[in-house]
Amino acid sequence: MKRSTLTLALLTLPLAPALAAEAPYRDMTSYIDYGKSPKASDDAKHTNTYQYWKDNRKIDPEISNSLTDFWKVNWKYRDAPYDDTLHGGHDALERGEEVYKQLNAKGDFAACLGAKKGDLKGLRLTYPRFDKELGGIVGLEARIEHCAARQGMKLENGSYDNTAVSVYVTSFSNGMPLKIDVTREPMKSAFERGKKLFHTKAGWTNFSCATCHVSLVGKGLRGQIPTTHYGDIGHWPTWRSKDELQSLHVRFTECNRNAGVQPLKVGSPEYHDIEVFMTALSNGMPVTVPSQRD
Numbered sequence: 330m331k332r333s334t335l336t337l338a339l340l341t342l343p344l345a346p347a348l349a350a351e352a353p354y355r356d357m358t359s360y361i362d363y364g365k366s367p368k369a370s371d372d373a374k375h376t377n378t379y380q381y382w383k384d385n386r387k388i389d390p391e392i393s394n395s396l397t398d399f400w401k402v403n404w405k406y407r408d409a410p411y412d413d414t415l416h417g418g419h420d421a422l423e424r425g426e427e428v429y430k431q432l433n434a435k436g437d438f439a440a441c442l443g444a445k446k447g448d449l450k451g452l453r454l455t456y457p458r459f460d461k462e463l464g465g466i467v468g469l470e471a472r473i474e475h476c477a478a479r480q481g482m483k484l485e486n487g488s489y490d491n492t493a494v495s496v497y498v499t500s501f502s503n504g505m506p507l508k509i510d511v512t513r514e515p516m517k518s519a520f521e522r523g524k525k526l527f528h529t530k531a532g533w534t535n536f537s538c539a540t541c542h543v544s545l546v547g548k549g550l551r552g553q554i555p556t557t558h559y560g561d562i563g564h565w566p567t568w569r570s571k572d573e574l575q576s577l578h579v580r581f582t583e584c585n586r587n588a589g590v591q592p593l594k595v596g597s598p599e600y601h602d603i604e605v606f607m608t609a610l611s612n613g614m615p616v617t618v619p620s621q622r623d
């Protein structure tokens with residue numbers, strides 16, 4: 330080794346860690362085995378509740394009537410066609426159609442969302458995805474905001490109208506199983522980042538998403554019972570029975586707040602990574618909107 334190189338090496342080695350911006354230390358909830366190509370049915374290996382919620386049409390009445398076991402149906406008993414009672418999600422669907430038609434008067438909006446020949450069928454299944462134009466992974470709602478802006482309409486991600494348009498567009502995929510591919514880049518890395526975030530503890534409770542949705546599944550928590558994080562995404566956006574239309578990212582902010590964690594911005598790269606992670610864990614589950622959740 331040349332003398333100058335050696336000096337450089339000696340100088341830079343001890344300095345490097347001090348110069349690098351140090352990420353705060355975080356505890357992690359241990360990973361479970363997610364495999365490379367996850368799907369909703371993998372839950373059978375973990376919380377073993379898949380058998381109760383896999384088929385929205387055939388929920389065992391004994392389970393849904395049991396006070397101690399009904400959480401195992403993972404609230405799927407609320408999904409149509411099992412439960413088609415009218416709720417605010419139906420209003421959202423109508424409002425979504427109205428706004429969509431206004432935006433799509435010339436067909437540009439549908440094309441911008443990625444619909445082939447204006448056909449919305451199956452479009453929901455192509456999200457979240459890598460978006461060259463927006464330079465990252467985006468969900469349907471982020472793309473809706475972007476495409477609406479192109480038509481001169483402000484439709485902020487997380488707002489009622491944005492989410493309503495998402496419900497409307499999503500409804501054309503009803504019954505079709507989610508199937509995002511996380512085996513290839515850049516989705517693969519997004520999945521890995523989402524998985525890491527889901528298992529990273531934060532806030533004054535030092536809880537991760539996985540503390541509740543993996544470790545505390547089936548255990549009461551301030552009157553609520555967290556359920557598995559498998560198979561949840563097909564019914565989003567959803568109508569919450571507390572009278573709120575929610576997009577998935579808005580739900581993330583609520584879970585963050587419940588766990589004493591500062592929520593991130595709806596549409597942030599981190600929430601999109603968690604969306605990729607959770608959507609992969611729902612692969613195989615059919616899209617079901619408008620849905621309702623407590």
Ligand code: HEC
Binds near residue numbers: 527540556562581
């Ligand atoms: C303090 C416990 C707790 C933490 C931490 C937590 N959640 Fe939740 N979460 C719940 C409970 C309880 C529910 C409602 C019951 C259910 O659906 O599991 C819920 C529901 C959800 C739902 C809706 C499920 C559905 O489709 O109805 C999503 C999505 C979700 N959580 C994601 C997350 C994410 C992402 C994080 C981390 C950023 C997180 N949660 C952290 C307790 C928690």
